[in-house]
Amino acid sequence: MSNFGFALEGAWKVLAAGLVLGAGLPVLFALGIRSLAWGADAAAPRPAGKALAYGLFAVVILGVLLGLTYIVASGFGKTISFDHFWPAIVDK
Amino acid sequence: MTETTVILALVVITALGFDFTNGFHDTANAMATSIATGALRPKVAVALSGILNLIGAFLSVEVALTVSNAVVRIQNSDGTPKEALTSDGGTALLLIVLAGLVGSIVWNLFTWLLGLPSSSSHALFGGLVGATVAGLGWAGVNWNGDGSKLDGVIGKVILPALMSPVIAGLVAAVGTWLIYRITVGVAARFTDNGFRWGQIGSASLVSLAHGTNDAQKTMGVITLALIASGEWTDTTNIPFWVKASCALAIALGTYLGGWRIIRTLGKGLVEIAPPQGMAAESSSAAVILVSSHLGFALSTTHVATGSILGSGVGKSGAQVRWRVAGRMVAAWLITLPSAAVVGALMWFIGDLIGGLGGALVIFLILLAAAGYMYWRSRRTPVDHSNVNDEWDEPAERREPAGTAV
Numbered sequence: 345m346s347n348f349g350f351a352l353e354g355a356w357k358v359l360a361a362g363l364v365l366g367a368g369l370p371v372l373f374a375l376g377i378r379s380l381a382w383g384a385d386a387a388a389p390r391p392a393g394k395a396l397a398y399g400l401f402a403v404v405i406l407g408v409l410l411g412l413t414y415i416v417a418s419g420f421g422k423t424i425s426f427d428h429f430w431p432a433i434v435d436k
Numbered sequence: 437m438t439e440t441t442v443i444l445a446l447v448v449i450t451a452l453g454f455d456f457t458n459g460f461h462d463t464a465n466a467m468a469t470s471i472a473t474g475a476l477r478p479k480v481a482v483a484l485s486g487i488l489n490l491i492g493a494f495l496s497v498e499v500a501l502t503v504s505n506a507v508v509r510i511q512n513s514d515g516t517p518k519e520a521l522t523s524d525g526g527t528a529l530l531l532i533v534l535a536g537l538v539g540s541i542v543w544n545l546f547t548w549l550l551g552l553p554s555s556s557s558h559a560l561f562g563g564l565v566g567a568t569v570a571g572l573g574w575a576g577v578n579w580n581g582d583g584s585k586l587d588g589v590i591g592k593v594i595l596p597a598l599m600s601p602v603i604a605g606l607v608a609a610v611g612t613w614l615i616y617r618i619t620v621g622v623a624a625r626f627t628d629n630g631f632r633w634g635q636i637g638s639a640s641l642v643s644l645a646h647g648t649n650d651a652q653k654t655m656g657v658i659t660l661a662l663i664a665s666g667e668w669t670d671t672t673n674i675p676f677w678v679k680a681s682c683a684l685a686i687a688l689g690t691y692l693g694g695w696r697i698i699r700t701l702g703k704g705l706v707e708i709a710p711p712q713g714m715a716a717e718s719s720s721a722a723v724i725l726v727s728s729h730l731g732f733a734l735s736t737t738h739v740a741t742g743s744i745l746g747s748g749v750g751k752s753g754a755q756v757r758w759r760v761a762g763r764m765v766a767a768w769l770i771t772l773p774s775a776a777v778v779g780a781l782m783w784f785i786g787d788l789i790g791g792l793g794g795a796l797v798i799f800l801i802l803l804a805a806a807g808y809m810y811w812r813s814r815r816t817p818v819d820h821s822n823v824n825d826e827w828d829e830p831a832e833r834r835e836p837a838g839t840a841v
Binding site: 346347348350351354355357358359361362363365366367369370371373374375376377378380381384408411412414415416418419420421423424436 | 492495496497498580581583585586587588590591595596599600603604606607608610611614615618619622623626627630631634637638641644645648711714715718719720721722723725726727728729730731732734
């Protein structure tokens with residue numbers, strides 16, 4: 345395969361994962377903000393809104409932690425494997 | 437002290453100088469959006485980014501010595517220099533590296549003077565390619581790899597540069613569009629604070645990733661020079677002082693802040709609002725980390741610029757100054773060849789004079805060029821106090837002439 349083929353293959357994967365993490369996580373974060381606002385109705389507070397918001401923020405924070413783990417792991421010559429769905433730190 | 441030792445010292449100083457320009461050139465990639473939206477005060481933003489770059493650089497425990505192998509053939513696959521270049525005590529290789537670094541720094545400073553966010557890795561690779569072509573001929577450059585993987589100047593530098601801004605732009609545009617959809621009608625007291633933290637978090641990830649990726653390149657180059665001159669033999673570790681000095685140089689450069697470039701990215705392309713800032717930096721962080729995970733080397737600069745443009749495209753009614761974007765793309769296209777031409781020229785001058793004298797002359801040329809560009813920059817200074825001033829270039833999406841008045 346030529347360089348162009350490899351590059352297209354890489355680009356496709358980067359775009360897919362980039363959309364999931366780079367657009368998906370901010371969307372969850374925005375949903376969290378929305379439900380936080382929904383839960384904080386001055387007249388009739390809705391605890392469910394707050395709970396949902398914190399749940400969404402927690403998912404976003406997990407995503408950020410995954411990014412942090414990857415940065416630290418790659419500094420030590422390791423990488424993150426998704427072979428068993430759950431991320432695991434393995435040798436590069 | 438032998439001649440080679442002095443040349444080696446010049447190479448190390450020049451490499452650290454490059455690392456420093458790498459830092460201040462790229463502050464904007466992480467922090468331009470947070471500064472433009474006021475999520476962080478300018479000084480706080482550059483300090484945070486500088487600290488994260490420092491930490492990131494120290495996190496690079498396993499440093500690849502083969503950074504130059506993607507583009508030039510001056511090293512064996514284990515990171516040691518080619519024997520042919522070390523027969524004279526290493527000066528042949530040192531001159532190539534020195535000339536290449538001078539080419540990279542000169543181009544980095546020139547684009548900084550113009551306020552253009554060009555890629556520091558392109559400048560580094562360009563300088564090395566130019567000096568290698570001058571020193572070893574066209575065959576010394578790894579243009580297209582061997583076809584077994586993404587490699588060579590085409591595969592590692594040019595193709596990713598064409599694709600990465602588009603990918604990052606798409607991700608940021610989708611993110612921006614959805615975020616605006618979701619938060620429409622939500623009270624400002626929720627969105628302002630939320631998006632502020634979203635921006636700071638995503639920008640911090642970009643800074644940290646930058647420290648781990650970019651400082652490594654200089655560490656690899658310095659260690660290569662040390663091995664070439666016989667001062668270091670271990671190809672699996674790098675000296676601690678190299679790591680510490682590279683980390684400090686990139687962090688100081690980041691803290692100094694390339695305010696001219698921050699201004700162009702933060703104010704020049706798009707008027708950025710907090711949701712766009714968060715979408716842009718999240719896109720940058722995700723694309724940089726994912727691509728480095730897949731071994732698809734991208735330039736942080738191209739990704740960040742693409743993301744910011746995308747955040748302008750994704751917000752309906754936002755103004756995108758395509759003329760500024762066009763100027764940036766033009767700078768990207770000529771970065772590699774321009775740094776290469778300077779690198780080649782420096783090698784010819786250094787080789788003509790020869791030995792220590794040649795190395796000293798090109799080092800002095802670098803100092804003169806850097807001093808001149810710094811002096812020029814003082815005519816129209818940009819710093820933390822005026823980085824967010826209104827961009828006075830007319831935006832393109834104006835009312836058509838004749839509709840008003």
